[in-house]
Amino acid sequence: xxxxxxxxxxxxxxxxxxxxTRPTTDRIKETLFNMLQSYLPDAVFIDLYSGSGGIGIExxxxxxxxxxxxxxxxxxxACITHNLQVTKFVERATVLKxxxxxxxxxxxxxxVDVIFMDPPYGRGYEKETLRVLGNMPYVTEQTLIVIEASLxxxxxxxxxxxxxxxxxxxxxxxxxxxxxxA
Numbered sequence: 001x002x003x004x005x006x007x008x009x010x011x012x013x014x015x016x017x018x019x020x021t022r023p024t025t026d027r028i029k030e031t032l033f034n035m036l037q038s039y040l041p042d043a044v045f046i047d048l049y050s051g052s053g054g055i056g057i058e059x060x061x062x063x064x065x066x067x068x069x070x071x072x073x074x075x076x077x078a079c080i081t082h083n084l085q086v087t088k089f090v091e092r093a094t095v096l097k098x099x100x101x102x103x104x105x106x107x108x109x110x111x112v113d114v115i116f117m118d119p120p121y122g123r124g125y126e127k128e129t130l131r132v133l134g135n136m137p138y139v140t141e142q143t144l145i146v147i148e149a150s151l152x153x154x155x156x157x158x159x160x161x162x163x164x165x166x167x168x169x170x171x172x173x174x175x176x177x178x179x180x181x182a
Contacts, residue, residue, distance in 0.1 A: 001054055004030045006061030008087040015052040016075040024055060028171055033058055036114060039144055040064050043113035048100050048129065053080035055116050060089045070096045070103040101132050109138045118148040127157060134162050139181060147177040
């Protein structure tokens with residue numbers, strides 16, 4: 001896995017061994033960031049269920065001002081720390097070593113521009129995370145929330161939770177859901 005574009009372009013990133021994480025492939029990451037590019041300059045970016053940190057690092061490389069990485073897997077945290085050092089983004093990053101729902105309470109930004117989440121598939125973490133995000137003062141109608149999920153994952157509940165679906169991009173094995181607060 002590597003950084004696709006920006007100031008850290010082509011740098012190789014370490015990924016955790018084993019099946020606990022699913023790093024987003026370079027091709028899907030490139031497609032995702034082509035859609036996100038206009039949101040990134042000077043942005044505050046949150047990478048939930050960070051894994052190797054590749055998504056947040058890509059955001060920093062492409063101009064985000066600051067990124068939060070939220071992960072509680074020990075091996076994944078070691079990869080995030082290593083990758084931030086290799087890309088020289090340590091000063092622009094905050095790594096929160098805890099579960100996502102607790103970490104969201106500890107972020108004290110006036111407004112967050114982009115929140116990306118790639119939780120383990122099939123466990124319903126997306127819905128619970130959105131419930132908490134809906135109550136966070138830094139999540140405004142301008143905040144873009146992107147969820148990486150399996151193709152089978154149903155998001156028909158978004159409207160009931162106070163979110164509006166703005167875009168859905170399907171790939172062979174998964175999809176990205178883009179939404180905002182209504």
